[in-house]
Amino acid sequence: MLAIGEFSRLTHLSVRTLRRYHDAGLLEPAAVDATTGYRYYSADQIPAAQVIHRLRQLDVPLPDVQRILRSPDPGARATLVADHLQRLEAELDRTRAAVASLRRLLRPEPAPLDVEVRAVPATTVAAVEDDVALEEVLGWYAGAMAELDAVVRQPTGVPGGLYDNALFEDGHGHVLVYRPTAAPPRSGRVHAVTLPAVELAVTTHVGEHDDIDVTYGELGRWVVTNALAVAGPVRETYLVGPRDTPEPDAWRTEIGWPVFRMAPPVPRGPGAVERRPRTSPSSPGR
Amino acid sequence: MLAIGEFSRLTHLSVRTLRRYHDAGLLEPAAVDATTGYRYYSADQIPAAQVIHRLRQLDVPLPDVQRILRSPDPGARATLVADHLQRLEAELDRTRAAVASLRRLLRPEPAPLDVEVRAVPATTVAAVEDDVALEEVLGWYAGAMAELDAVVRQPTGVPGGLYDNALFEDGHGHVLVYRPTAAPPRSGRVHAVTLPAVELAVTTHVGEHDDIDVTYGELGRWVVTNALAVAGPVRETYLVGPRDTPEPDAWRTEIGWPVFRMAPPVPRGPGAVERRPRTSPSSPGR
DNA sequence: GTGCGGCCTCCCGATGCGGGAGGGTCAAGC
């Protein structure tokens, strides 16, 4: 039987950490003295402690570590571990994307922005919609688009999406993806929706969506400085996407920022201030 | 001038987060109404907000973000960013190592352990020593060994190190690296040290040091179950290391766990309990 | 018996974000 200090030296886990793991039910000492509260560990617990150590190095949350240790079946255990490795991989991808985008941001290139204001008439489309949290948007989008693709036989235009303002302000909001078609079918989550007519300030984002928020910022800035009123959810139109070509540099995403009324692009001044609603659009990220 | 909510929509940073960044002095609003406290941002602040956003995605701590933004010189800025990317890379390496080690740990292979008890006489060596924190050990080791190599002309044996118990229990402790030589020179941090005679339970760790703590655990377990007394800092001897071959699988590191007195390896029982000091060794980690 | 190191519990801080309470402000519409 080993006192906590000795066990600490054997496992390279600090005494405090071992106590925490005991409290959390993660690694119970082989024996606890009822009167003194002293924890005593057995040498057989060293491997378990080392597995915990490794999992913590991978930032596996303590409850998940517990789940992994509790699952007696090596198969289930392997699955849980694999899940975490996959999560790590996804995080790595995000890191890579952020690094690339940061480099682009810090390179001081003006990157002139083409913005066009365009009236879009009301259209009836096949759509899938839901309230979604920001982190889930990507996964939700993939599923919804796949379902649309499976159901819509004769699309009459490129797909698009509408993204609620709240999505970014609050981290969750209403999202709708659609595909134009002559006779929208009704099947599963797919149903007909009539998108209202709007005027949109439109620009095109080129390449991956990793730094589409930068384009959003530039477009928003254009809208603000040109004193155009704004309202309603932002619209994206996927002119060229992964479904069309695997080459990210060829991707084209149109971003449409609703504008309430149009004004000639004059320098802003006291006379140029317009009456406008209090809300303005946001967008999905990444 | 944009209210905080509009700015939030333009930058994809939540309102709360923007307020925090203001409090932290990271992103000051262009104007703050003195009577109402309302924050107003300018469209020119969008790029700064986006850079902050990217840096935070890379887990750059807020004070560091501030330092990066405050440095007006693009060169210094690039250096700070590069430092962080390097840190990310190092973390990635650690993750990779932990994954590999975890796989090895979960594969249930008994891996028989060769342990030998050996009397080591007192020796005078050229040494570098210091109190070091656990996280710094690797970097400190590299520097100390380089200095030793530069100064010791005619080594009479392979290099080694002594690692205080406290290093793992408290996260910092005394560390000494040495190279045996006939006449230890005195230069910079290098000086002569006489290592005391000890008896060591010795085993050899094969391969990279990523999971050397597992070997420590196995050796410690052997020491405990064979009822040997222990005391003093643990010793490592670098039989074959990166200086000898780039092939990690060929590396050999001897781990010596001090034993106070030897007993025949009998099953433990009431009669086999020995008198021994209260302290036992730890080791450097990673 | 005394001293000291080991062990105990309990509280607090750091980090960066979100939730929620409680209350003031702004502008549209009557």
Next chain:
DNA sequence: GCTTGACCCTCCCGCATCGGGAGGCCGCAC
């Protein structure tokens, strides 16, 4: 001019995981 509802304010708390430190009991050697 007043109501209404969205918007903004501050302040407090919780989250996860770790470390620091206080205050006190316990065990063992001398």
